[in-house]
């Protein structure tokens with residue numbers, strides 16, 4: 001399929017400094033759009049000027065949240081090349097998310113082409129300050145104009161771009177996280193593994209209450225027993241206990257992060273023991289109390305590698321590594337961003353040139 005291109009006749013003012021890059025608030029001059037109709041398949045891929053879209057008030061996604069999304073980034077190497085990080089993983093996951101909520105699949109290779117074309121069209125928006133990148137947000141919405149809970153027969157696939165700096169105002173400084181023991185994010189058999197908009201709506205109240213208490217994010221526990229650690233709002237989590245790195249196993253209610261998968265591979269390549277298994281809050285607090293918990297960090301495309309300096313669970317505070325970034329966390333941050341920004345050795349071929 002050929003992607004048609006319509007140049008934006010009114011390009012916007014680009015940000016003048018890194019401090020203007022509040023995460024996800026600035027968008028570029030173009031967007032990618034493609035339609036789907038049952039019986040016809042995906043059609044009319046196009047890059048057009050970034051603009052609002054018009055939707056009938058009865059459009060299904062507005063009522064029943066039949067929507068999925070992805071989050072990835074384009075980076076600029078010191079040699080000036082634009083690169084993506086493991087983009088096929090994002091579109092394979094998009095298809096898995098879609099399948100869970102009855103959205104038809106997309107061709108992975110075509111999606112990567114679409115991202116490359118769009119990033120090329122808006123390459124002038126790639127920020128060049130330290131630790132900045134172009135965030136890429138592909139998403140699909142159900143567009144049937146119809147009330148009633150059924151899978152739609154029309155969809156819109158779009159990709160938008162946003163120049164970004166760090167996700168948390170803290171940057172690479174450790175964040176404080178509230179362990180949520182009242183609300184839950186996902187349950188076995190639910191949609192937790194899918195990047196589906198509805199999951200995030202359900203997380204907002206806990207997030208808001210934690211923010212009021214001074215915490216950057218919520219750490220979710222399992223929906224059955226509220227004992228097992230799952231993940232943070234937009235990050236998977238890792239603990240360094242003694243000389244072992246532990247992360248909750250993917251049980252269906254956790255989002256299978258591409259940064260998580262990459263972090264596991266990198267740390268194993270260093271010879272570290274990395275275990276995916278069930279982890280309880282009690283185990284973490286016990287390890288903290290007897291000095292065995294060395295580090296905690298989160299992983300995600302937006303947050304990259306984010307050290308966690310403090311947990312709060314049922315009124316009990318746990319300070320990790322004196323509230324400072326740990327050695328493994330720092331080393332992982334350097335190696336991962338080295339690959340992403342085309343600076344370091346990329347033995348595994350994860351960086352894809354645009």
Ligand SMILES: *Cc1c(COP(=O)(O)O)cnc(C)c1O
Pocket residue numbers: 071195231232233234235236255256257258259260299300301302
């Ligand atoms: C996107 C996301 C992650 C991180 O996934 P990456 O592929 O590493 O960006 C983790 N948890 C949740 C809930 C997410 O939405």
